[in-house]
Amino acid sequence: MTDTIRSDSTRASAAPATKPARPHFSSGPCAKPPGWSPDKLATAVLGRSHRSKLGKARLQHAIDLTRELLKVPDTHRIGIVPASDTGAVEMAMWSMLGARPVQLLAWESFGEGWVTDAVKQLRIDPEVLKAPYGEIVDLTQVKPSHDVIFTWNGTTSGVRVPNGDWIAEDREGLTFADATSAVFAMDMPWDKLDVTTFSWQKVMGGEGGHGVLILGPRAVERLESYTPAWPLPKIFRMTKGGKLIEGIFKGETINTPSMLAVEDYIFALEWAQSIGGLDALIARSTANASALGRIVAEREWLDHLPADPAIRSNTSVCLKLVTDADAEAQSAMVKKMAALLEAEDAAYDIAGYRDAPPGLRIWCGATVDTADIEALGPWLDWAWEQVAAA
Template sequence: MNETAKPHLRPFDPRFSCGPTKKHPGWSLDQLSNAALGRSHRSALAVSKLREAIDRTMALLEVPEGFRGAILGGSDTGAMEAAIWSLLGERPVDVFAWDTFGARWLKDVRDELKLKDANVHEARGGLTPDFSKARKNADIVFTWNATAAGAMIPDTDWIPDEREGLTLVDATSAAFALELDWSKIDVLTFSWQKAMGGEAQHGMIILSPRAIERLKTYTPSWPIPRMMQLKNADGLNEGLFEGKTLNTVSLLSTEDYLLSLKWAAKEGGLAALIARTRKNFAVLSNWVAATPWIDFLVEDTASRSPVSVTLKFADPDVTAMSQEEQWAITRKMASLLDRENAALDVAPHVSGVAGLRIWCGPTIEADDLAALGPWLDWAYVEARRAD
């Protein structure tokens, strides 16, 4: 292929990682000076900050009255596994999985807990399972937006209005970036390091009144690791919902998360965050539409994530190659873009399809995405010349 000139304009911020994601606009390390450093996470000051983080989260996500939230260790994984191990087993279970993270919940249900009446519905390669197979009498486990696959649920119509079971939803790359239908949610988990650009290892769980009632009245037959215990000897662990975490939380990360929540409120709240995400996705979509060598991995537009956007090669000369050869092009592109400080962390998840994966969540600026396109074109040409 012919050599192309490097673009003149670089993205102001080249960080497009799908997690941990870019900090919000205007972020500065100096803004964390009020962190409760050197204090016990059980001190009154620390607990007040953790409770503030919970309260601000619930307000920003517009969580209905009666739902309760808590901070857990182990990021979204810890929060989701706490829900799975604490709540499942009372009734049948339907698990819907279409990327590597959803497969983790499937493994918990099928291989670790070994639940007998468990139906598994899987898909791969940018596709989603047949959601119509959800049973009214079953608990349902699924991912709202599969970060690695770039595919999300198209709607919530498939979840029965009069469901008998609970819905356990991994929403780590959906919370704060997509509209959530709280009428179809009983358990929602996510982490700080996705849409809000927070630091790793901190997960959150939000429980509906139905989920809280299950916790109070049902005890699984298996032992639950301490880090996953939502109950204690007195019943429901009320302290969790007051900011009294099970393990030592990072108060520096807590201050950072609070900063992002305050930024979001000033931006205009949840509607503004969703609008920023949609604007970002529109900019990237325009580039994809005008670029013949790339296309969306997810063909169904209703299931195509506007947040964690996965792209595949569309050049016939490249699509005729093996996935190993295509991954070689991906790695070369990523190396070139990193060297030029033009785009960082745009390779797909290692379990995915060769191509690109670009975060378009609310902390990203649309102007940076507009500047990104020409650099991706340049890197593609350079990578093809080298193959």
């Protein structure tokens, strides 16, 4: 396939008349929920201590809503922690790894980051299974005797694990799932997940800076029975005297959170409740990804980065240009397309991740409206015409 555009009868020769009503397609921070505005946020807690009765109550409310929406069982603890999803993942790695052999699964940049942490920082000599962007590792190679760290949904590659069937129920090791662009859009098998992390700036469109850490009972057992060989920074410490610091999971955060960001998250959670909860969120994400899939199928110049439909994300959908141009030229084309669309207020922040192959990345999570995905198609044609004709 060359970079020839479709026939003249279907070319976008002029800018389309209709724009997405909300052109926010960034993969993080993601689009705000429909109807969001700053004046709708609760503000009574602002200017108050996060350790006040009101502050802890609002933090606990965020935790309770998270549990309800994600259908997290009572056996699992949920805590709000510093430094976004990265902080949550590294907090778990530094606190729990080293007790037994480790496997790391990497098929995109964030998975590669956890490999770097394990190999170069913790130096635990893990087994690393890697796949290129758009592909996934052979999950049958995962060893139940090992701790395993993986991204449930690769935000920068558009690849997700198809399900949790590959995780052994009788595993000896712990599962560490970086689920930051998966939760609230995909079913999570909580009985298979010992450590789960996310940041609410992804699927729920919250303000950044905070992570969420969900621990199953086996992870708590590890924390209370194992002391790592390396020193732990204060913000990573989850035990005291060999016992879990339960306050972390009851709204007593390790460091000072932004209560404005917490209220923003609560707004998103309450919006999700109002439309039908997790099932509705998953349905919205699936509808958005399906709408984008139809757009891709109708265009010769555009394709999915992951070739296998079974592992394609329904949130961070990554696309590639079908062209004979080399990678450098494609990168320039993507940058120009993104700039053109932003200048027209037709689409914001849709260029692929800097370390990924050149392409587009369009967020299809639940806070995006399907009508806006559908309106994006003609604008993609228009931008492609501009760069292909240059």
